[in-house]
Amino acid sequence: MNAITPPHLKWPAGTDHTAVPYSIFNSREVYDLEQKKIHNGPTWxxxxxxxxxxxxxxxxxxxxxxxxxxxxxxxxxxxxxxxxxxxxxxxxxxxxxxxxxxxxxxxxxxxxxxxxxxxxxxxxxxxxxxxxxxxxxxxxxxxxxxxxxxxxxxHLGVIFGTFSDETPDIETYMGEDVAYHFKRILKGPIEVIGHTRQYIAGNWKFYSENTKDPYHASLLHLFHPTFGIYRASLGGGTIVNNDVHSVLWVENSKEDESKLSDVKSDNTRTYQEGTYQLADPSLLAGAKEFDDDTTTVIFSLFPSLVVHQIQNTLAFRQILPKNENEFELVWTFFGYADDTEEMRNFRLKQLNLVGPAGLISMEDGESTELCQKAIVRDGNYTNVLEMGGVGTGTDDHFVTEGAIRSLWKGYRKMMDV
Ligand code: FES
Ligand SMILES: [Fe+2]
Incomplete structure (x- = not known):
């Protein structure tokens, strides 16, 4: 055991990153060590x-x-x-x-x-x-x-900073797939449409987990399956780069019909096709704008950035820890300098989907707070991260927590525990 490791950071032996002790989500000592080793360490x-x-x-x-x-x-x-x-x-x-x-x-x-x-x-x-x-x-x-x-x-019109001379060049830091998706979404000069800011009463790492978690997306977010934006039977998966960075991508055109009946039976709470209708269906009107079938991509560059394309909304989400129990999430919504007026209008309307009160993202802040509330006196217990097995790395489906296990593998290396 490393001499400066706080007692809270004892990792359960032999768990293959499938059991994360809750104490690391509400310990000031762990938080301070993260600021030193991660945010002030060799990270962009x-x-x-x-x-x-x-x-x-x-x-x-x-x-x-x-x-x-x-x-x-x-x-x-x-x-x-x-x-x-x-x-x-x-x-x-x-x-x-x-x-x-x-x-x-x-x-x-x-x-x-x-x-x-x-x-x-x-x-x-x-x-x-x-x-x-x-x-x-x-x-x-x-x-x-x-x-x-x-x-x-x-890098491509986005500014990153580091306190360390040892941080490698930005593309090496990202890894191949994150670098690819970064280039894909920064395909031309951007224009910032606006910002939203929210404080979330939870540990910042609960949100890091959330953005690498395809398992919850069709279950927590009622809007997703109801309006066909996301179902577990769609094409896509999670890709992991350098353990802590990841890409979650969805291809609506590649739905596996044979999985659809299972999705409907497992999603009884949320799969309500035909029950709800949008008063203004133009909310989901939009246009294809990339030369591929990817309709949603959410990729994260640990520790501070999540980038998304959800339909025609594009955003940087900056994760700013404030203390062990709270972080600020700053959303920067953008389009491209050469957007047509029609495309800009699609983006503006679809902003209702994302951000602090977004129809498909407000639950993420809430679920983060639910976790923080419930672990307060149970630091000696652990979570269960076994969906999709015990391994780490890339998966070509959504019923997995592999990218989250990879995060903890990388986190342990960065924190030296
Ligand atoms: S001038 Fe800045 S603290 Fe005195
Ligand atoms: Fe979510």
């Missing part, structure tokens, strides 16, 4: 789209894990990021969510130390004192007091 974390930083001087405040970070576009047009903590006495420098610095400076409100877009210190009021008195020591060197800088990469 989603920060922004480039479209949100359109001009020299543009900036956006966000987080890596729970560390506040500002992403900027400098006067040289390059993208930079730094920790939003003043080098003087630690105050938050940038207090706006996004905007434009007209003079390219970022000035702390407390004593007005001023920094540039790169995070370098440019000005210290009264550095030389006043009337021969006070001021900073003569050998005070501004270049020794830059903000803590974040290594960034702009």
């Amino acid at each position: 974390n989603y920060l922004s789209t480039e479209a949100e930083l359109p001009e020299k001087g543009s900036f956006k405040s966000t987080y890596i894990g729970d560390t506040p970070v500002v992403v900027t576009r400098g006067q040289d047009n390059e993208i930079y990021a730094w920790v939003n903590r003043c080098a003087h006495r630690g105050a938050e420098i940038c207090r706006e969510r996004h905007g434009k610095s007209e003079d390219g400076a970022y000035t702390c409100v407390y004593h007005q130390w001023a920094f540039d877009a790169k995070g370098d210190l440019r000005g210290v009021p009264f550095q030389r004192g006043l009337g021969g008195k006070g001021g900073m020591p003569k050998d005070f060197a501004k270049d020794q007091h830059s903000l803590r800088k974040v290594r960034v990469v702009n």
